[in-house]
Amino acid sequence: MARKTVERGISYDDVRKAYYVYMDYGRDEDGRRVKKYRTCATLAAARRVMRDFQSELESRRQVTPRALTLDQWLEYWMEQVVEPNRAETTIYGYRKIIDNHLSDALGDIPVQKLVPRHLQEYYAMLMRDKGLSPNTVRRHHDLLSAALHTAVRQDIILRSPTERVEPPRVVPREVGYYGPEELKKLYALAEGTGLELIVKLAGMLGLRREEICGLQWSSVDFAQRRIHICAARTAAGAEIIQKETKNRSSNRVLHMSDELVRLLRRERARQAENRLALGDKWEDSGLVAVDRMGHPLSPNAVSLAFTRFIRRTGMPKITLHGLRHTFATVASAQGAPLFDIGKALGHSTPATTGRIYTHLLDQNHEATLDRVAAALK
DSSP: OOOEEEETTEEEETTTTEEEEEEEEEEOTTSOEEEEEEEESSHHHHHHHHHHHHHHHHTTOOOOOOOOBHHHHHHHHIIIIITTTSOHHHHHHHHHHIIIIIHHHHTTSBGGGOOHHHHHHHHHHHHHTSOOOHHHHHHHHHHHHHHHHHHHHTTSOSSOGGGGSOOOOOOOOOOOOOOHHHHHHHHHHHTTSTTHHHHHHHHHHOOOHHHHHHOBGGGEETTTTEEEEOEEEEEETTEEEEEEOSSGGGOEEEEOOHHHHHHHHHHHHHHHHHHHHHGGGSOOOOBSSBOTTSOBOOHHHHHHHHHHHHHHHTOOOOOHHHHHHHHHHHHHHTTOOHHHHHHHHTOSSHHHHHHHOHHHHHHHHHHHHHHHHHHTO
16 A cells, blocks of 8 residues: 555555655745655654654754755855955955865865864864964864854754864964164164154054055144044955955044154155156055055055065064054053053954953063062062
8 A cells, every 4th residue: 555644744654664754844945845754663753753843843943955065155155245244355365265275175065964074174184284374274264154154044054063163273473572672773773764654653653554554644633643543455365455444443543743743744745745756657645655656555565675674684573563562562661551552552452452462461460469569578
């Protein structure tokens, strides 16, 4: 005999002596009915399977089976979620990870069959075979986590496998910084060179290189002696992008010292002279950091010029970003609270400042203990 319906969703095959549970998942993205069957030895077992299935449907913990690969999901996620809502630099970074690594290694796996083991082996392979650092591999994990949690929210998968893996631990990067005497010497060596203004904007205000390159004359208020940090100029591959600052807290107003007022006035006068001399050949970008033709300086070019300058002058090794750390260190040594230092640097919370500049906390901790000891003498 053919199978006979016992009750809704359950039938019995008297030849095979087995019960069949019919599970209806609804329709997929193409409108086709998606269904599965489970075989059980007893009616009681079949009823348990049906109860579990119905319970999961009611709690919305079931997803419709789909043949969607990770490559296809990442393409959808990039086009519909990331590109309309993220900065071009973020989009570029994600594309590089997907195109150079993820697609080849995991792209053909159906997203609903992606398991933690796939990801754990992928992270290990990147570090073992491709020589990527733990910090770089962590960015791969963060991308996958964001993409797959979107898949959970859109009922593509039940649970993200990134929740059940051990991603590489982030290794804090040691960034060198100068003390006050070394900074004074650097200022003296840079005086009169094309790097003087850039070095002093980084050392006196703690600006990021992208903020220096994105600084516009319209944001410099000589009357009020203020600089409004509201734009950044950064690289996305070969393309240079002018954008807003890193986040809301990075948008800030800073006071200009007499030295910075002098340097900025001199730079504006130099640009005015070049504009008159070059006429139509002058590129009027409105930016502070430009070459003699008015062409905006790129962040990478500025960093490279600074590195070569340090090497040529024999100063202790430091990056341009290290001058930002130097600003924080000197400010702390002068008694500035961590909160005020963080506000000047554009950090969202003092916790961010403390996490990045742990040496400042160590210095404050030492000073506090010394004061307590002195009080008890």
